[in-house]
Amino acid sequence: MKILITGANGQLGRELTKECLEFKNIELILTDIGDFDIQKYNCMDKNKIQKVTLDITNETNVAEVINEYKPDVVINCAAHTAVDKCENDEENAYKINALGLKYLAIATNAIGADIVQVSTDYVFDGDGNTPLIETDNVNPQTAYGRTKLQGEGFTAENNPKHYIVRTAWLYGDGNNFVKTMLKLSETNKVLKVVNDQKGTPTSTVDLAKVILKLVKNKAYGLYHCTCKGECTWYDFAKEIFKIKGIDTEVIPCTTDEFPRPAKRPKYSVLRNLALENSVGDITREWEESLKEYIKRI
């Protein structure tokens, strides 16, 4: 199977690459807007992995690359993920998170390839208090959420062979909350962390395994995929320091004490119901995945 990954140098793209390299029958075309090093993957078989520059907002570039390499599946990990920056520049966010998906979906459909789009809990307003399932009403409150939802729409409209996978609170090989907390703990004895937003920290390892399982089973559709359980950012920070044995004190605070340009959902716990009903939910409890991640970094 030939898999083309866009945004391959991001957190999820890197993890998916490692996961794909575990399988003998997967050939990889890694693409990203910027340059990146593929030597770090230590792949002996040079035919197994290729690197190509691809800007998903360039329609011609997308069509040319997909026509040239003819992948069986395109997994889109490219996105404008800086939630606050999106708020001040929705036009650019729309180009990357929505229009890019239109181009990818049209180009994959033209060659009969599958497309995977990774989406977000920000498509919901976060005003509820029970875990959200795939059929719950969407109501994005931010430019990031709106453009990601438009991306979901373009994907579904333009390629019937799609998988749309919504995740949340992602951490992996890149900048994320875990690394920020560890860095802050080096210079702070006390940290204030928001305790009135709930979600589920999710390791890119769990998400990458689920995406590959869906693709292998050709289980097209809309999915929620986070680790299991729920917590606040305050609980998340406390758990990070507990696992690492760091004695930085964590003090709970409210969202109002940390005003940001983009509104954060108060409750965006996702339930992986469609996964439970199809290929099975292989994600772990969030604390277990976090422990494994912290041991690794």
Ligand SMILES: NC(=O)c1ccc[n+]([C@@H]2O[C@H](COP(=O)([O-])OP(=O)(O)OC[C@H]3O[C@@H](n4cnc5c(N)ncnc54)[C@H](OP(=O)(O)O)[C@@H]3O)[C@@H](O)[C@H]2O)c1
């Ligand atoms: N991170 C989270 O907490 C979170 C939560 C829910 C959902 N998600 C979704 O999960 C997916 C993966 O997120 P992630 O954290 O792995 O993202 P990430 O680390 O920000 O990686 C995104 C990658 O896409 C690249 N990119 C940006 N614009 C591009 C373009 N026009 N063409 C091609 N590549 C482009 C970025 O390059 P540059 O760095 O050079 O811009 C980066 O390498 C995204 O769809 C995101 O919306 C993430």
